[in-house]
Amino acid sequence: xxxxxxxxxxxxxxxxxxxxxxxxxxxxxxxxxxxxxxxxxxxxxxxxxxxxxxxxxxxxxxxxxxxxxxxxxxxxxxxxxxxxxxxxxxxxxxxxxxxxxxxxxxxxxxxxxxxxxxxxxxxxxxxxxxxxxxxxxxxxxxxxxxxxxxxxxxxxxxxxxxxxxxxxxxxxxxxxxxxxxxxxxxxxxxxxxxxxxxxxxxxxxxxxxxxxxxxxxxxxxxxxxxxxxxxxxxxxxxxxxxxxxxxxxxxxxxxxxxxxxxxxxxxxxxxxxxxxxxxxxxxxxxxxxxxxxxxxxxxxxxxxxxxxxxxxxxxxxxxxxxxxxxxxxxxxxxxxxxx
Amino acid sequence: xxxxxxxxxxxxxxxxxxxxxxxxxxxxxxxxxxxxxxxxxxxxxxxxxxxxxxxxxxxxxxxxxxxxxxxxxxxxxxxxxxxxxxxxxxxxxxxxxxxxxxxxxxxxxxxxxxxxxxxxxxxxxxxxxxxxxxxxxxxxxxxxxxxxxxxxxxxxxxxxxxxxxxxxxxxxxxxxxxxxxxxxxxxxxxxxxxxxxxxxxxxxxxxxxxxxxxxxxxxxxxxxxxxxxxxxxxxxxxxxxxxxxxxxxxxxxxxxxxxxxxxxxxxxxxxxxxxxxxxxxxxxxxxxxxxxxxxxxxxxxxxxxxxxxxxxxxxxxxxxxxxxxxxxxxxxxxxxxxx
Numbered sequence: 172x173x174x175x176x177x178x179x180x181x182x183x184x185x186x187x188x189x190x191x192x193x194x195x196x197x198x199x200x201x202x203x204x205x206x207x208x209x210x211x212x213x214x215x216x217x218x219x220x221x222x223x224x225x226x227x228x229x230x231x232x233x234x235x236x237x238x239x240x241x242x243x244x245x246x247x248x249x250x251x252x253x254x255x256x257x258x259x260x261x262x263x264x265x266x267x268x269x270x271x272x273x274x275x276x277x278x279x280x281x282x283x284x285x286x287x288x289x290x291x292x293x294x295x296x297x298x299x300x301x302x303x304x305x306x307x308x309x310x311x312x313x314x315x316x317x318x319x320x321x322x323x324x325x326x327x328x329x330x331x332x333x334x335x336x337x338x339x340x341x342x343x344x345x346x347x348x349x350x351x352x353x354x355x356x357x358x359x360x361x362x363x364x365x366x367x368x369x370x371x372x373x374x375x376x377x378x379x380x381x382x383x384x385x386x387x388x389x390x391x392x393x394x395x396x397x398x399x400x401x402x403x404x405x406x407x408x409x410x411x412x413x414x415x416x417x418x419x420x421x422x423x424x425x426x427x428x429x430x431x432x433x434x435x436x437x438x439x440x441x442x443x444x445x446x447x448x449x450x451x452x453x454x455x456x457x458x459x460x461x462x463x464x465x466x467x468x469x470x471x472x473x474x475x476x477x478x479x480x481x482x483x484x485x486x487x488x489x490x491x492x493x494x495x496x497x498x499x500x501x502x503x504x505x506x507x508x509x510x
Numbered sequence: 511x512x513x514x515x516x517x518x519x520x521x522x523x524x525x526x527x528x529x530x531x532x533x534x535x536x537x538x539x540x541x542x543x544x545x546x547x548x549x550x551x552x553x554x555x556x557x558x559x560x561x562x563x564x565x566x567x568x569x570x571x572x573x574x575x576x577x578x579x580x581x582x583x584x585x586x587x588x589x590x591x592x593x594x595x596x597x598x599x600x601x602x603x604x605x606x607x608x609x610x611x612x613x614x615x616x617x618x619x620x621x622x623x624x625x626x627x628x629x630x631x632x633x634x635x636x637x638x639x640x641x642x643x644x645x646x647x648x649x650x651x652x653x654x655x656x657x658x659x660x661x662x663x664x665x666x667x668x669x670x671x672x673x674x675x676x677x678x679x680x681x682x683x684x685x686x687x688x689x690x691x692x693x694x695x696x697x698x699x700x701x702x703x704x705x706x707x708x709x710x711x712x713x714x715x716x717x718x719x720x721x722x723x724x725x726x727x728x729x730x731x732x733x734x735x736x737x738x739x740x741x742x743x744x745x746x747x748x749x750x751x752x753x754x755x756x757x758x759x760x761x762x763x764x765x766x767x768x769x770x771x772x773x774x775x776x777x778x779x780x781x782x783x784x785x786x787x788x789x790x791x792x793x794x795x796x797x798x799x800x801x802x803x804x805x806x807x808x809x810x811x812x813x814x815x816x817x818x819x820x821x822x823x824x825x826x827x828x829x830x831x832x833x834x835x836x837x838x839x840x841x842x843x844x845x846x847x848x849x
Contacts, residue, residue: 241720241726244728320768364728373769373772374772377772381580387580388771388772388773389703389728389770389771389772389773391772395769397756397765398764398765398768398769399761399765400761400762400763400764400765400789400793401761406796407792407793407796408796409764409765409768409793415754415756417736417754422738422739422740423739424739425737425739425748426736426737426738426739426748429659429737429748430712430734430737431728431770432727432728433712433713433716433727433728433730434727434728450739453746454739454746454748457745457746457747
């Protein structure tokens with residue numbers, strides 16, 4: 172709780188600094204010694220320098236790379252890009268809900284996929300998903316649909332108020348990456364609109380996006396079913412369904428971005444794990460305006476977790492297309508805001 | 511063209527006035543004689559007074575009806591609410607495209623629904639749609655899908671640059687209602703985010719929403735297919751499809767609003783014709799925050815068009831629920847900005 176409050180204060184301070192930066196535009200050459208560093212959680216190096224240079228270029232009125240404020244759209248994956256994905260938080264929430272619901276469903280003990288979930292074997296479902304299986308969808312549907320959006324929101328908030336990361340022993344919202352929260356605030360202070368574009372459920376992320384990242388609900392793009400507006404007990408309510416499920420991942424991220432925003436991003440951030448962000452970064456890179464692609468590489472097994480893709484597809488694309496790779500170990504001075 | 515420029519100037523002036531209104535908050539009792547009237551195109555009367563009172567209430571910090579700026583969401587239907595829907599502009603665009611494409615499809619002359627379209631009999635398709643038919647979907651799919659979003663956008667812009675209303679002989683974008691353009695600007699000046707939420711196609715509306723209403727593309731909610739990101743001729747592009755078609759109308763408008771915004775509106779505007787906005791106004795009315803519902807009634811056959819619903823469902827709901835009805839004849843001083 173104290174950490175949470177401190178994080179809130181940190182965010183407020185950052186926003187204050189950013190507002191100052193907006194009122195006193197960056198000088199032509201960025202000098203971190205002469206003013207507060209807007210990316211203080213980043214180590215100096217080529218990635219940080221490239222970000223600062225890009226923002227300076229697109230905000231310089233009359234400059235060759237100037238981009239109008241309304242076109243400054245930035246989209247970010249969440250899991251592994253904005254916060255820790257070991258384990259994937261939403262799967263932990265699904266398990267939490269299945270366990271809470273199990274009392275009313277005694278048959279689940281012998282019935283897959285619930286049996287594995289109740290026995291704590293979530294990895295089996297994650298492996299299945301990564302190999303193209305859909306067993307987890309049943310779990311997601313049971314835990315995420317068939318209730319009003321308000322009821323779902325209450326479940327999500329209850330989860331975040333009580334659950335802790337199994338290894339790091341802090342609330343999941345404390346596992347947002349400080350350098351990325353800082354980057355989001357820095358972009359907003361420079362006229363960008365910042366969005367989450369994730370494979371995570373849209374309603375799940377919206378419950379914490381504003382408090383955690385300063386990202387308002389209307390700027391969250393994610394996996395969703397087609398909800399149904401109907402009268403229940405004499406009251407019109409919006410009910411969650413898994414009908415026409417839209418899985419916002421890989422090649423469908425551009426579809427989600429176009430549906431929600433209607434403009435191509437000029438800044439996109441994703442991470443190495445499943446190749447899930449290659450589509451979004453490619454889409455961003457196809458922008459005819461100046462654009463910036465950021466790929467987070469998880470190489471820090473001491474402060475976070477180290478893992479790679481089987482085929483290294485994301486890093487290969489980054490090299491081929493000239494995207495900027497963030498190596499957490501060397502590029503980030505701090506990982507979590509409570510470090 | 512001159513009218514268009516004048517409309518642009520009018521909008522700029524309105525925005526300037528609105529900004530002044532924001533800097534100098536409305537006095538406790540609204541006095542239109544003592545300051546610029548933010549709703550000058552509206553006649554004095556109960557509807558105008560109710561709008562001004564509502565905005566004053568929700569923006570009064572510390573007042574009993576104060577609503578935080580981030581919760582000030584306003585959603586508006588387009589056809590018949592923000593601009594003229596006699597005829598429905600997007601159907602005219604579909605006809606324009608079918609005619610342009612007909613040279614490559616000689617068989618269409620004998621093939622329905624194209625045959626009717628090419629013969630100019632669009633009313634048959636509109637009647638079919640209003641009785642629950644789907645013939646028009648084939649026309650919409652042919653004219654709206656199977657091309658990149660950029661190509662579609664070019665077609666829409668070409669249409670608006672050349673097409674004129676058959677009776678009023680002006681460009682369709684000149685048929686936005688001046689009192690509603692003014693209301694949108696007034697709401698934005700008071701911290702609202704204004705959205706279009708229409709049965710119209712999302713990409714179709716986005717091509718003109720910013721210039722016509724000051725509504726940015728990301729604030730447009732509409733009918734859409736699930737677009738596909740794919741490589742064509744070695745270039746990654748987003749292609750329009752009619753797959754998983756989401757028709758944003760009637761009871762699905764709350765679905766669209768929740769997907770795009772994730773908050774209930776506190777202000778919603780629709781119109782009498784097909785009952786298409788009852789769902790959105792009901793959803794807005796279910797907000798636990800103070801809320802305002804506006805229903806435009808087309809009763810002015812001299813300056814616009816007079817028409818009603820067969821069953822009067824919208825007006826009946828308005829009466830039962832206490833929604834505010836705009837009678838165009840008596841409530842609007844001007845209809846179009848070039849009157």
